[in-house]
Amino acid sequence: MAVALRSPATRHAPSRRRALRVVEVRRRTTRVVVFTATLIALGLASLAVIHTQIASRQAVIDQIDRDIDKANDRFDTLRALRAELRAPARLDQRARQLGMSPAMDSSFLAVDPLVLAMVMAATSTDGDVVDVPDYLGPLDQFRMVKIMNGMD
Amino acid sequence: MSRRKVPQRSVRRTAPVVRKQSPPSASTARSIRSASTSKQTSTPRSASPQRKLRAISAKPAAGRFKIGNQRRRIQIVVAFVFVMLIVITTKVIGLQTAGGDAMRAEATNQWTRTRTVVADRGTIFDRDGEELAVSIPAATISINPKLVDNEEATLNMLATMLNLSVEEQQRLYDEMVRKDKGYVYVRRQIDADLGDQIAALKLAGVNVDAEPTRLLPGGDTGRSVIGRTDIDGIGIAGLELQYNDILSGQDGNVTRQVAPGGRSIAGSENGSEGAVPGDDLILTIDRSIQFTCEQALLERVENTRSKAGTCIVMDAQSGELYAMASVKRDTESDEVRITSGNHAAVDAYEPGSVAKVITIAAGLETGVVGPNTVFNVPWRAQYGDDLLRDSHEHPDEDMTVRQILVESSNIGTIKVQEEVQLRRHWDFMRAFGLGEQTALDFPNESAGIFKEWNDLHGSEKYTVSYGQGLASTPIQLISAVNVIANDGLYVAPKLVRGFVGQDGDIRPTAPSATQQVISPNAAEVMQSIMTDVVCSGTATRAQSTSFNVAGKTGTGLKAQTNGGYEDEFGVRSYYASFVGFFPAEDPQITVLISIDEPPAGTLNRYGGTAAAPVFARLVPTIAHEVGIQPTNNGAACAG
Numbered sequence: 001m002a003v004a005l006r007s008p009a010t011r012h013a014p015s016r017r018r019a020l021r022v023v024e025v026r027r028r029t030t031r032v033v034v035f036t037a038t039l040i041a042l043g044l045a046s047l048a049v050i051h052t053q054i055a056s057r058q059a060v061i062d063q064i065d066r067d068i069d070k071a072n073d074r075f076d077t078l079r080a081l082r083a084e085l086r087a088p089a090r091l092d093q094r095a096r097q098l099g100m101s102p103a104m105d106s107s108f109l110a111v112d113p114l115v116l117a118m119v120m121a122a123t124s125t126d127g128d129v130v131d132v133p134d135y136l137g138p139l140d141q142f143r144m145v146k147i148m149n150g151m152d
Numbered sequence: 153m154s155r156r157k158v159p160q161r162s163v164r165r166t167a168p169v170v171r172k173q174s175p176p177s178a179s180t181a182r183s184i185r186s187a188s189t190s191k192q193t194s195t196p197r198s199a200s201p202q203r204k205l206r207a208i209s210a211k212p213a214a215g216r217f218k219i220g221n222q223r224r225r226i227q228i229v230v231a232f233v234f235v236m237l238i239v240i241t242t243k244v245i246g247l248q249t250a251g252g253d254a255m256r257a258e259a260t261n262q263w264t265r266t267r268t269v270v271a272d273r274g275t276i277f278d279r280d281g282e283e284l285a286v287s288i289p290a291a292t293i294s295i296n297p298k299l300v301d302n303e304e305a306t307l308n309m310l311a312t313m314l315n316l317s318v319e320e321q322q323r324l325y326d327e328m329v330r331k332d333k334g335y336v337y338v339r340r341q342i343d344a345d346l347g348d349q350i351a352a353l354k355l356a357g358v359n360v361d362a363e364p365t366r367l368l369p370g371g372d373t374g375r376s377v378i379g380r381t382d383i384d385g386i387g388i389a390g391l392e393l394q395y396n397d398i399l400s401g402q403d404g405n406v407t408r409q410v411a412p413g414g415r416s417i418a419g420s421e422n423g424s425e426g427a428v429p430g431d432d433l434i435l436t437i438d439r440s441i442q443f444t445c446e447q448a449l450l451e452r453v454e455n456t457r458s459k460a461g462t463c464i465v466m467d468a469q470s471g472e473l474y475a476m477a478s479v480k481r482d483t484e485s486d487e488v489r490i491t492s493g494n495h496a497a498v499d500a501y502e503p504g505s506v507a508k509v510i511t512i513a514a515g516l517e518t519g520v521v522g523p524n525t526v527f528n529v530p531w532r533a534q535y536g537d538d539l540l541r542d543s544h545e546h547p548d549e550d551m552t553v554r555q556i557l558v559e560s561s562n563i564g565t566i567k568v569q570e571e572v573q574l575r576r577h578w579d580f581m582r583a584f585g586l587g588e589q590t591a592l593d594f595p596n597e598s599a600g601i602f603k604e605w606n607d608l609h610g611s612e613k614y615t616v617s618y619g620q621g622l623a624s625t626p627i628q629l630i631s632a633v634n635v636i637a638n639d640g641l642y643v644a645p646k647l648v649r650g651f652v653g654q655d656g657d658i659r660p661t662a663p664s665a666t667q668q669v670i671s672p673n674a675a676e677v678m679q680s681i682m683t684d685v686v687c688s689g690t691a692t693r694a695q696s697t698s699f700n701v702a703g704k705t706g707t708g709l710k711a712q713t714n715g716g717y718e719d720e721f722g723v724r725s726y727y728a729s730f731v732g733f734f735p736a737e738d739p740q741i742t743v744l745i746s747i748d749e750p751p752a753g754t755l756n757r758y759g760g761t762a763a764a765p766v767f768a769r770l771v772p773t774i775a776h777e778v779g780i781q782p783t784n785n786g787a788a789c790a791g
Contacts, residue, residue: 073289073344076272076286076287076288076289077288077289077344079283079286080283080286080288080367080369083282083283083286083369083370084369084370086282086369087369087370087371087373087439088370088373088439088440088443088444089370089371089372089373089443090370090371092443092447102447103772107697107698108698108781108782137280137281137282138277138281138282138283139277139280139281139282139434139652140281142275142277142281142432142652143652143656143657143658144656146652146654146655146656147655147656150654150655150656
């Protein structure tokens with residue numbers, strides 16, 4: 001085996017070249033992978049947050065729906081109770097308890113037109129002496145609730 | 153530095169080979185041992201380890217794998233993984249496509265349970281918007297015996313809260329112990345608050361489900377018309393049955409996830425398909441008038457010891473029914489009650505003298521008679537095979553048509569019918585609405601019994617003129633007489649004003665069908681004659697101090713099971729009725745009162761005595777509720 005011998009001159013001559021060193025090859029793929037991974041992580045995190053928000057909102061909506069159902073149930077219960085209280089059978093029973101009895105006949109009294117005219121002039125009405133405020137009957141109230149419920 | 157790195161690299165290249173061989177497998181070790189022993193004879197003991205290794209490497213392995221053939225092994229592994237991936241992918245594709253739906257459904261069935269949500273049944277309102285029938289929230293308690301872990305404690309708790317009877321407790325306990333069913337009712341449609349209390353206990357295996365219940369807030373008021381529903385909320389009688397499809401709505405369902413063992417997972421409910429509540433019904437019935445009718449009937453049937461009673465109040469122009477009441481004496485308890493059967497539409501009776509209105513109106517309309525046309529009327533006469541009679545004996549007398557109706561002469565009415573002729577008379581009866589169902593189309597509504605004119609034989613040809621030999625329902629009868637009140641125009645009776653849809657809008661029903669039956673002039677004459685009936689005829693007890701009233705009484709004989717009008721004891725049964733309208737000069741309300749089987753031997757067996765007083769009692773209430781003001785305070789009778 002031949003071995004190259006070094007001359008003394010070259011052996012002690014100071015090197016002008018910069019010292020070389022072995023460096024790790026910079027891999028662009030690493031950065032891409034890191035970037036992509038970060039992106040995916042952020043995306044997943046965002047999705048998780050959005051999903052949580054949606055679930056949270058849905059929970060609120062579900063709770064509102066349950067509240068509406070409860071309110072509707074309560075409305076039905078109360079209007080049934082009101083109907084019971086307003087029922088002729090109950091009023092009749094209560095009236096009898098209070099000592100009243102059904103009238104066998106009724107009389108209609110004719111009002112003197114002069115008296116009627118004087119009353120109208122005094123009260124500045126057109127005949128409706130009592131100004132009854134607008135009253136929503138059970139059916140109107142029921143319809144209003146139904147309309148509201150239908151606005152889903 | 154570079155000089156030092158070169159051998160390091162070469163070491164690196166070779167090192168893995170060496171390292172991988174350093175922990176040899178059992179077979180490899182055996183090969184090595186056999187190789188070393190075989191070489192021990194020829195190779196000097198001082199041979200270096202490198203040379204030994206080289207010798208081993210050069211020699212083929214005795215096992216299935218070549219030692220150190222890394223590439224081959226990797227290829228095998230990769231091939232294996234690749235094949236597995238293909239198999240898995242094929243399976244996944246198969247699951248997702250061909251059998252995907254079935255598998256998904258099967259999987260869903262395993263971890264979800266779907267429960268039907270019963271749609272809210274529509275409300276039934278009266279004409280003023282007052283609730284007559286309403287569904288209210290209620291709870292149904294059931295158990296799943298398989299999930300009940302403490303039978304005694306659960307039973308005690310339920311028995312205490314639901315006040316279960318001993319029999320119910322025993323039945324429930326047996327079910328809990330047997331554990332062969334997954335669903336057993338404990339109590340249905342209990343108070344919703346009580347249901348909430350039981351639910352709060354969270355007893356294992358005890359379910360509390362919402363199940364609305366049907367309520368008539370007015371008690372029995374209107375029950376005859378409204379009918380009823382069964383425990384499942386399905387209409388089985390009356391308007392509840394007739395409009396069941398409209399009232400029911402569409403059921404929905406709720407899906408919830410269940411854990412292994414069937415226990416529901418809290419909060420996993422998902423409204424898969426919402427229930428659509430039913431539409432609501434607005435009736436023409438006035439709750440107050442209905443109640444008054446029922447009370448008057450109850451009292452009258454009780455006082456006269458009759459079997460049953462019917463009351464119908466109709467708007468003369470529109471045909472809308474303000475009330476339609478039926479009461480009946482219970483055969484067991486002897487108590488008179490409001491029935492859930494609408495006898496006013498379902499039962500048909502021989503109407504008796506009320507039908508004379510049609511005969512006389514036909515005579516006036518055809519012009520064969522006038523109100524003052526005179527007939528010589530005996531109290532009895534032979535017609536066909538029968539000797540027909542008036543209700544009381546009287547000498548042969550000349551009677552005007554007006555008198556014939558006022559005094560309700562059967563023979564006189566036959567004479568008018570003879571002038572009209574049977575065929576034309578039959579046509580008029582049909583035009584007045586007899587013999588066919590009314591437009592109400594009420595469940596099980598009767599069309600009555602009304603033979604074709606050419607099927608009438610013997611005395612039947614004549615008796616139909618005064619209401620025997622045919623049968624009509626009370627609703628047919630009031631509609632017929634209302635023709636007179638409505639100036640000769642037949643208007644079909646009506647019970648439903650409209651519907652309330654999902655959007656809350658009211659959809660009114662079409663106006664009742666009408667047809668002109670007699671002329672307004674003929675109707676006006678009839679109104680006058682019928683006013684006389686009330687003022688001086690058979691219906692004086694129907695008079696009102698506030699209004700002029702017109703009407704006609706009827707006392708029909710009820711056919712017995714033996715085919716005749718007398719039972720085996722020779723006793724007759726009567727059907728007493730009165731149909732009237734007021735104010736007579738401008739009819740707005742027509743009322744029918746009928747009393748079924750008033751006692752035969754008493755004065756109360758007649759329409760004028762049993763039914764007419766009920767009419768008089770109802771007039772003030774009806775006038776008040778409808779808002780009719782009196783015009784001349786009954787002056788017609790005074791004049």
